[in-house]
Amino acid sequence: MGTTEATLRMENLEVKDEWQDEDFPRPLPEDEDLDGLTDNRMSHSGSPYGGHGGSAAQIKRRTLIAPDINLSLDRSEGSLLSDDILDTPDDLDLNVEDMDTPDETDSLEFIASGTELEWEGLYEVRDDAPVARAKEAPVDGSGKGGEEGEGTARLWRTVIIGDQEHRIDMQVIRPYLRVVTHGGYYGEGLNAIIVFAACYLPESGCPDYHYIMENLFLYVISSLELLVAEDYMIIYLNGATPRRRMPGISWLKRCYQMIDRRLRKNLKCLIIAHPSWFIRTVLAVSRPFISVKFLDKVRYVQSLEELAQIVPMEHVQIPECVLQYDEERIKAQTESVTNGGKTTLTKRLVKILPNCCVIHQDDFFKPQDQIEVGEDGFKQWDVITALDMEAMVNTVKGWMENPVKFARSHGVTLSPLTDGSDPERELHILIVEGFLLYNYKPLTEIYDKCYYVSIPYEECKRRRSTRTYTVPDPPGLFDGHVWPMYLKHRNEMESSCIPIRKRIINQGLRESLLPCSKSFSSPTEYLDGTKSKDELYNQVYVDLQNTLLNKL
Numbered sequence: 001m002g003t004t005e006a007t008l009r010m011e012n013l014e015v016k017d018e019w020q021d022e023d024f025p026r027p028l029p030e031d032e033d034l035d036g037l038t039d040n041r042m043s044h045s046g047s048p049y050g051g052h053g054g055s056a057a058q059i060k061r062r063t064l065i066a067p068d069i070n071l072s073l074d075r076s077e078g079s080l081l082s083d084d085i086l087d088t089p090d091d092l093d094l095n096v097e098d099m100d101t102p103d104e105t106d107s108l109e110f111i112a113s114g115t116e117l118e119w120e121g122l123y124e125v126r127d128d129a130p131v132a133r134a135k136e137a138p139v140d141g142s143g144k145g146g147e148e149g150e151g152t153a154r155l156w157r158t159v160i161i162g163d164q165e166h167r168i169d170m171q172v173i174r175p176y177l178r179v180v181t182h183g184g185y186y187g188e189g190l191n192a193i194i195v196f197a198a199c200y201l202p203e204s205g206c207p208d209y210h211y212i213m214e215n216l217f218l219y220v221i222s223s224l225e226l227l228v229a230e231d232y233m234i235i236y237l238n239g240a241t242p243r244r245r246m247p248g249i250s251w252l253k254r255c256y257q258m259i260d261r262r263l264r265k266n267l268k269c270l271i272i273a274h275p276s277w278f279i280r281t282v283l284a285v286s287r288p289f290i291s292v293k294f295l296d297k298v299r300y301v302q303s304l305e306e307l308a309q310i311v312p313m314e315h316v317q318i319p320e321c322v323l324q325y326d327e328e329r330i331k332a333q334t335e336s337v338t339n340g341g342k343t344t345l346t347k348r349l350v351k352i353l354p355n356c357c358v359i360h361q362d363d364f365f366k367p368q369d370q371i372e373v374g375e376d377g378f379k380q381w382d383v384i385t386a387l388d389m390e391a392m393v394n395t396v397k398g399w400m401e402n403p404v405k406f407a408r409s410h411g412v413t414l415s416p417l418t419d420g421s422d423p424e425r426e427l428h429i430l431i432v433e434g435f436l437l438y439n440y441k442p443l444t445e446i447y448d449k450c451y452y453v454s455i456p457y458e459e460c461k462r463r464r465s466t467r468t469y470t471v472p473d474p475p476g477l478f479d480g481h482v483w484p485m486y487l488k489h490r491n492e493m494e495s496s497c498i499p500i501r502k503r504i505i506n507q508g509l510r511e512s513l514l515p516c517s518k519s520f521s522s523p524t525e526y527l528d529g530t531k532s533k534d535e536l537y538n539q540v541y542v543d544l545q546n547t548l549l550n551k552l
């Protein structure tokens with residue numbers, strides 16, 4: 001196999017002759033090397049980390065020495081083995097003090113002081129070369145050391161992180177090595193794509209779970225050190241990962257904290273594919289503790305198609321189960337095509353969104369005897385004074401002040417992130433649904449995400465004729481009052497700078513307003529109410545997910 005000109009610039013990284021790379025995910029070589037590497041690493045059959053083909057060269061065993069990382073394998077506080085880390089997988093106490101992001105100065109410093117490690121050596125790893133040997137069996141009390149010598153010599157990998165030397169038990173993590181892979185490069189230069197496939201993680205109930213995760217942790221950290229030369233992105237494939245395989249928060253937190261400053265700063269984007277509510281909620285509740293800069297790097301994609309729009313996928317390995325998961329999700333979306341309408345839509349959204357409360361504007365109509373009668377002889381139902389808006393705003397404020405209390409008093413079941421977690425810190429959503437929301441200033445100021453459903457005059461009239469409100473429409477109400485009021489309010493709304501992203505084209509429209517609150521801040525979405533109910537639902541659901549995730 002040929003060499004590559006690519007170089008790693010690794011601050012204070014020392015490479016010793018103890019690193020054996022056979023199982024290690026490697027950066028991709030230059031074009032001419034690609035095929036050989038792909039054969040081994042891009043397929044999912046058999047062991048993707050088997051030895052490379054091609055002419056023999058010498059194995060270079062290397063020890064990576066990364067700077068400024070304090071790792072300890074004892075069980076003292078803060079060490080990898082300490083119970084407070086490993087036994088509290090869902091600990092949300094994210095210390096993100098140092099989750100800062102790159103600035104120009106740091107990058108320059110880094111490049112200036114960087115030690116260059118040439119890829120060349122990494123590709124000259126061959127089976128006929130000297131075998132990496134652990135210096136000694138680990139003294140970890142785990143009994144996992146295995147014996148040195150023939151047949152077991154490759155089972156240990158030595159890495160030096162900070163001042164400490166660590167050995168990775170390669171045997172125990174061998175089934176999980178595909179957790180981290182190199183997915184090629186993006187943009188100009190050596191901007192690596194690192195793929196983290198959560199589905200390959202061990203199940204939390206498996207024997208030696210902590211021991212495996214501890215070794216996997218070291219493996220991931222050292223993989224990152226080796227794979228990342230310049231800026232990089234991580235694709236976190238969350239799909240097809242049952243909860244029992246999800247890494248504990250502490251493990252993820254530890255990963256983040258242990259990677260050195262250069263890696264942290266050079267991380268440009270963390271893409272979470274197929275995010276579950278769990279992952280999203282974790283980030284949501286961690287929001288107060290995670291730096292805004294770091295959160296800005298997080299992007300969510302709902303499908304592999306969406307991922308492919310952002311990332312060159314040529315060398316990104318997608319596990320079979322994730323591919324399947326992706327297909328099933330698309331199917332589910334396509335199959336569910338039917339339905340729509342703002343109340344209908346709201347009812348469906350409430351069922352799927354976590355901790356979601358609803359306030360219906362219609363519930364705030366004043367009693368019939370308080371509704372004014374206009375010059376046209378009709379009761380004026382479609383004006384803001386027909387509604388007790390003060391009461392409505394107070395209700396919205398009640399939710400804002402204490403969504404947990406609000407939810408409980410309205411019979412909304414709260415879904416805790418984890419047993420015993422604090423519901424106050426969880427994500428809460430409020431949908432405010434009504435026909436005259438954007439025309440009432442105290443409310444327009446609180447919406448974070450707005451939807452605007454429109455249908456043409458004829459369709460509106462037709463649908464209305466099938467409805468029976470608590471006070472049925474007298475003949476002529478629609479043309480004499482309802483529709484004219486709609487046009488008036490729409491004009492008012494449009495001229496009051498409320499952002500309607502897609503302007504209404506059809507003159508004969510009646511809108512339903514479906515603003516949605518908490519933690520969103522995106523412009524109003526125009527929805528075509530003539531679409532089927534399912535189409536509308538899918539559109540809003542996906543949009544809400546994306547908006548929520550990207551704005552958190």
Ligand SMILES: Nc1ncnc2c1ncn2[C@@H]1O[C@H](COP(=O)(O)OP(=O)(O)OP(=O)(O)O)[C@@H](O)[C@H]1O
Nearest residue numbers: 339340341342343344345463512529530531532533
């Ligand atoms: N996308 C749709 N396609 C066909 N019919 C629909 C669609 N959406 C709603 N409908 C029908 O239109 C009627 C009104 O729906 P819905 O109650 O959801 O609307 P709304 O905007 O809440 O009305 P309101 O003016 O009472 O607030 C219902 O009969 C519903 O079944």
Ligand SMILES: NC(=O)c1ccc[n+]([C@@H]2O[C@H](CO)[C@@H](O)[C@H]2O)c1
Nearest residue numbers: 362365381382435469470471472482
């Ligand atoms: N919900 C009611 O009490 C009521 C009574 C009379 C008319 N309406 C109509 O509801 C629509 C908003 O959902 C408005 O167009 C009202 O005309 C509602």
